[in-house]
Amino acid sequence: MKLDISLAPETLFYIGSVAISNSFFWLLVLTFFILVGVFFLNRSLKMRPGKVQNVFEMLLAGAFDFVETTVGSKSLAQKTFPLVFTLFFFILVSNLITFIPGQAAVTIETAGGVVPLFRAIIADYSLVFMMTMLSVLITQIVAIYVAGPFRYLGRFLNFTSPLNFFLGLMDLIGEVAKVMSLSFRLFGNIFAGEVLGAVMLFLFPFFLPLPFAFLGLLTAVVQAFVFAVLTLVFISMAATVSEESEAA
Amino acid sequence: MEVEAAKYIAAGLAIGLGAIGPGIGEGIAASKALEAIGRNPEASGKITPLMFVAMAITESTAIYALVVTLIILFA
Numbered sequence: 001m002k003l004d005i006s007l008a009p010e011t012l013f014y015i016g017s018v019a020i021s022n023s024f025f026w027l028l029v030l031t032f033f034i035l036v037g038v039f040f041l042n043r044s045l046k047m048r049p050g051k052v053q054n055v056f057e058m059l060l061a062g063a064f065d066f067v068e069t070t071v072g073s074k075s076l077a078q079k080t081f082p083l084v085f086t087l088f089f090f091i092l093v094s095n096l097i098t099f100i101p102g103q104a105a106v107t108i109e110t111a112g113g114v115v116p117l118f119r120a121i122i123a124d125y126s127l128v129f130m131m132t133m134l135s136v137l138i139t140q141i142v143a144i145y146v147a148g149p150f151r152y153l154g155r156f157l158n159f160t161s162p163l164n165f166f167l168g169l170m171d172l173i174g175e176v177a178k179v180m181s182l183s184f185r186l187f188g189n190i191f192a193g194e195v196l197g198a199v200m201l202f203l204f205p206f207f208l209p210l211p212f213a214f215l216g217l218l219t220a221v222v223q224a225f226v227f228a229v230l231t232l233v234f235i236s237m238a239a240t241v242s243e244e245s246e247a248a
Numbered sequence: 249m250e251v252e253a254a255k256y257i258a259a260g261l262a263i264g265l266g267a268i269g270p271g272i273g274e275g276i277a278a279s280k281a282l283e284a285i286g287r288n289p290e291a292s293g294k295i296t297p298l299m300f301v302a303m304a305i306t307e308s309t310a311i312y313a314l315v316v317t318l319i320i321l322f323a
Binding site for chain 1: 297300301304305307308311312314315318319322
């Protein structure tokens with residue numbers, strides 16, 4: 001038996017010249033189910049909540065309270081909450097869904113050999129990169145909107161003294177490094193979890209992977225939380241730091 | 249040295265050295281959090297999630313090393 005691990009997702013089939021990978025296919029399936037689930041949940045909302053609605057209301061209210069205490073004001077929380085909670089919920093669901101047993105066994109015959117039909121979608125770097133770019137770009141847009149374009153540029157290109165110029169350049173590098181740190185953290189954790197599970201299964205089947213599966217479960221929840229919270233912190237920093245420099 | 253052997257040595261070194269710092273850091277985070285809970289047990293509900301977040305962020309340098317290792321091994 002040979003361990004079969006690849007960084008890039010496997011191609012299932014082609015539409016025209018566009019390769020459809022297994023992670024992309026799985027992403028579409030998952031998005032469809034989330035949308036349908038939310039649609040029916042939305043349709044069945046009542047003033048006197050049932051069991052499902054109660055659970056979701058508690059979850060949402062708790063999350064909103066957490067966002068409010070983090071950003072510090074209710075209006076800002078109302079603006080950032082939809083994005084942050086969507087990111088959290090999507091990453092959480094797509095991580096947890098990989099713990100349904102047996103899906104790695106479903107394979108499909110393609111031109112490039114036998115490949116698994118499903119793949120943990122967070123273990124595909126392109127999706128994580130897109131989500132990170134989304135979060136970082138929104139942070140920059142908020143910063144530009146709050147500070148105005150000139151003061152925003154002035155943060156990075158400061159010619160008042162050599163030290164300020166150097167610090168401005170460091171700020172610029174810091175902004176670019178956000179993309180790497182945020183995306184590698186999520187991708188690395190989930191992909192490493194997959195690889196770890198495969199290696200442990202290879203060493204001693206059925207029993208040895210169990211504690212690592214539990215660790216993976218913890219990682220799945222914590223990383224979804226961390227990604228969302230860091231996005232939130234970046235946005236709230238972009239919205240408030242500029243106000244402070246205005247006062248100074 | 250063969251390229252294959254050098255790859256395995258590089259992968260082992262990358263993750264081994266990269267895990268030192270985060271290991272120490274996570275230990276410090278856990279010890280401080282447990283100390284705080286020991287002093288004030290009612291605050292454990294607030295401290296524990298924050299500790300997990302801090303640990304996940306501390307862990308990220310180890311994860312970078314891990315990503316590099318995986319790229320060396322499998323890409």
